[in-house]
Amino acid sequence: MKKKADTVVYLYHNITFMETSEHDKRKCPSHLSTSECTKQLLPVKDALDILSGKWKLQIILSLTFGKKRFKQIQREIPGLTPKMLSKELKELEVNELASRHVYDTSPVTVEYELTSYGKTLRPLIGELHKWGSKHRKRIIAKSGR
Amino acid sequence: MKKKADTVVYLYHNITFMETSEHDKRKCPSHLSTSECTKQLLPVKDALDILSGKWKLQIILSLTFGKKRFKQIQREIPGLTPKMLSKELKELEVNELASRHVYDTSPVTVEYELTSYGKTLRPLIGELHKWGSKHRKRIIAKSGR
DNA sequence: CTGAATCCGCGGAGATACTG
DNA sequence: CAGTATCTCCGCGGATTCAG
Secondary structure (H helix, E strand, O other): OOOOEOOEEEOOOOOEEEOOOOOOOOOOOOOOOHHHHHHHHHHHHHHHHHHOOOOHHHHHHHHHOOOEEHHHHHHHOOOOOHHHHHHHHHHHHHOOOEEEEEEOOOOOEEEEEEOHHHHOOHHHHHHHHHHHHHHHHHHHHHOOO | OOOOEOOEEEOOOOOEEEOOOOOOOOOOOOOOOHHHHHHHHHHHHHHHHHHOOOOHHHHHHHHHOOOEEHHHHHHHOOOOOHHHHHHHHHHHHHOOOEEEEEEOOOOOEEEEEEOHHHHOOHHHHHHHHHHHHHHHHHHHHHHOO
16 A cells, blocks of 8 residues: 555555646646646546456446355356455445455355445446447447347 | 457457357356346446546547647647557547548648547546546545545 | 557466465 | 465556658
């Protein structure tokens, strides 16, 4: 968890802050002012970071169907290794999209669950789905298959 | 441009097709049926592919402000090399989000422009922006800076 | 100016094995 | 079961150079 690296600070949430003093035009499209950049571009990237990647979406989708245990999720998503699952779940937790509950059984039971905040992603995913469907149809039509 | 690789076909649009015959549970979350997977997951991924990556968003954003020449775009986006810009623009073209016009001057002039189809991304980006902004505020508040 | 070609290094992710 | 540790490999993307 780095603290500072040049003019940009990365937090563990994957959120990029601009150091107001000196970032200027260097990390930002030059047709935007500094504040415009922060306002326009970064939030979109934040949202994208949450959803993109090879597994995130599938994990989120899996959790929308209810509480799941670690192994359960892994079984549902072919090819997903424990290392990756662990990493992704941590990110979801840090961003408060999923919650982790440990039950003191033996061996341990851990359940993951989408938080109510996590469920606010629904409409966004809906929009992605809407546009994606149209796009898919359009492209398939073109390539004539 | 591969044609077939196992049960999945990748086209140059980055669209993933399922071979209906045998993909079954192998490339898909097992809690979804084959058709469900195609219907639910893939379109969202399509949309995500269009927008994610280090440069795509900035390029699209740059083009929303009007026609631009190659070098012009590059100048506006710090750190963007011609190789990457070229690659990204090709993808946008292939997906019909941007169009390329060559003018027979000397040296050559090439202009890029968002297609009207490309502009249909607007609401989607708007949604990403909306959610991303909220998320950003939430996380910043938590980490108390 | 608008790219294409080449080289190369780093980090992300897979495979495998291991621990509490 | 729920992860961690270690190793390895590959490919993205940066830097640089060249061509039309």
